[in-house]
Amino acid sequence: MPTLALFLCLAFIAWFVVRDCMRRTSVSAAVWIPTALLLILGSRPVSLWASGGRVFVGEMGNESSGSPLDLLFFVLVLVGSFVVASSRGVNWTKVFAANGALMLFYLYFAISVAWSGDPVGSLKRVIKDFGLLFVIGVIFSEKDPLQAMRAVYVRCAFVLLPLSVVFIKYFPQYSRAFSVAGDVMVTGVTTQKNSLGEIVMVLTPFLIWDSLEAHRSHAKLRWSRLPWDRALLLLMGAWLLHLSQSKTALLCTLVGAFLIIRGGWLASRTINALVLLGALSLPFLLFFSQQFSSVIAPIVQAMGRNMTFTGRTDIWNHVTANTVNPLFGAGFWNFWGGPGGYAISQAMNTVIPNAHCGYVDIYLDGGMIGLVVLLILLVTCGRRIIRYLRLRPDPHRYLRVRLAFLVIAIVYNLSESTFARVGPIWFTALLMMVDFPVKAVARKVATRKRADSFINQPPPILVNQ
Numbered sequence: 001m002p003t004l005a006l007f008l009c010l011a012f013i014a015w016f017v018v019r020d021c022m023r024r025t026s027v028s029a030a031v032w033i034p035t036a037l038l039l040i041l042g043s044r045p046v047s048l049w050a051s052g053g054r055v056f057v058g059e060m061g062n063e064s065s066g067s068p069l070d071l072l073f074f075v076l077v078l079v080g081s082f083v084v085a086s087s088r089g090v091n092w093t094k095v096f097a098a099n100g101a102l103m104l105f106y107l108y109f110a111i112s113v114a115w116s117g118d119p120v121g122s123l124k125r126v127i128k129d130f131g132l133l134f135v136i137g138v139i140f141s142e143k144d145p146l147q148a149m150r151a152v153y154v155r156c157a158f159v160l161l162p163l164s165v166v167f168i169k170y171f172p173q174y175s176r177a178f179s180v181a182g183d184v185m186v187t188g189v190t191t192q193k194n195s196l197g198e199i200v201m202v203l204t205p206f207l208i209w210d211s212l213e214a215h216r217s218h219a220k221l222r223w224s225r226l227p228w229d230r231a232l233l234l235l236m237g238a239w240l241l242h243l244s245q246s247k248t249a250l251l252c253t254l255v256g257a258f259l260i261i262r263g264g265w266l267a268s269r270t271i272n273a274l275v276l277l278g279a280l281s282l283p284f285l286l287f288f289s290q291q292f293s294s295v296i297a298p299i300v301q302a303m304g305r306n307m308t309f310t311g312r313t314d315i316w317n318h319v320t321a322n323t324v325n326p327l328f329g330a331g332f333w334n335f336w337g338g339p340g341g342y343a344i345s346q347a348m349n350t351v352i353p354n355a356h357c358g359y360v361d362i363y364l365d366g367g368m369i370g371l372v373v374l375l376i377l378l379v380t381c382g383r384r385i386i387r388y389l390r391l392r393p394d395p396h397r398y399l400r401v402r403l404a405f406l407v408i409a410i411v412y413n414l415s416e417s418t419f420a421r422v423g424p425i426w427f428t429a430l431l432m433m434v435d436f437p438v439k440a441v442a443r444k445v446a447t448r449k450r451a452d453s454f455i456n457q458p459p460p461i462l463v464n465q
Helices: 002-023 029-041 046-050 068-087 092-097 100-115 119-130 132-140 145-170 193-216 228-244 247-261 269-287 293-302 312-316 339-348 358-391 398-412 424-433 439-446 451-455
Strands: 176-178 184-186
Touching: 002 145, 029 068, 029 132, 029 145, 029 424, 046 068, 068 132, 092 132, 100 119, 100 358, 119 132, 132 145, 132 424, 145 193, 145 228, 184 193, 193 228, 193 247, 193 398, 193 424, 228 247, 247 398, 269 358, 269 398, 312 339, 358 398, 358 424, 398 424
Parallel strands: none
Antiparallel strands: 176 184
């Protein structure tokens, strides 16, 4: 029975993917490069799949640098993406100039390699993280970037969600793991229960967005044109989200869905500004949670946590001014694999792989300067999106999706650590934050495509117009 279920699932996935390829005729085969990357980031490393896919929890911080197979995969993806995007006329100098805050973020953490206890490891991680921009370049250099963007995430959903369901139902040896405390975690195709919630949280906004676009593209919606396949995936995602018991992912999924679906006055300039301001204020409330416990307690309870954030504050209490250099930190992604991380793990008598808070980990990486650089990045990107929403119509909901995912990233990092950590959330956050000047690419494409199809291309992506 398990073998039959797996065979039917794979056939089901293949059928859905073929239908999607036939529906999105403007999307080229090159989009499979970012799709393959997201499939791996949203499940397990290539080396783990090759070795049988068994999940073992308990590695010390920073995680390992990866096997040669994982290294080869990322090199092929990053180099291949750079070659494809460059061959399409992407001017990387203009891309970097259009995203000054993001370049400042990467520049600072590249410099932090100088004081890292593991400079080679930190440098590798900075290069790998920065290389995600090349993968994003493949998406934005497509004929229809928004269609390509949705294709990447919807196709990943076609694979990851049904496969997780089958793994959980018929292959428990591959879909469950034990935490450090000995608790059983339902992981699906991922390696950890929070990772299962995370991938559902990342894919759901794009499934909703794609369903709304399918509805908008037909004035008279017929039963045969209903996006039932994406509705089925949303139901699978809801079930997996329930099994993962990731309260933060559930809250962020609901917030993201609301921000995408909303319309009328709920999508007004004032509401958008208030949403961004409210999200940006949450990290400050978190750091001063004891002083503002009456304010933050309802938010924490809504996330299914207590005021210790399910033991997370025990970790944070060990992070003091003496833990790392408070101004510069310990260097990019270096602390938890170094003496400081081991000291905290020994003091707490358990393995601590990260701070379970993106803001605390950025502080450990880059000190107060790192936090200021992160704040500049979030505020700059948020203000840019709000300005675009004020100045331009948003018929394709792209700008609402950008704002929704920026808010998701800000909120999710209150109790999990994904900032500057190569994974589904950070990759998607970069995709939403980057402004990509594609005028040269658009002109090149226009010579090969009918004028009417180019005119219908949504304007928000084309910056510096």
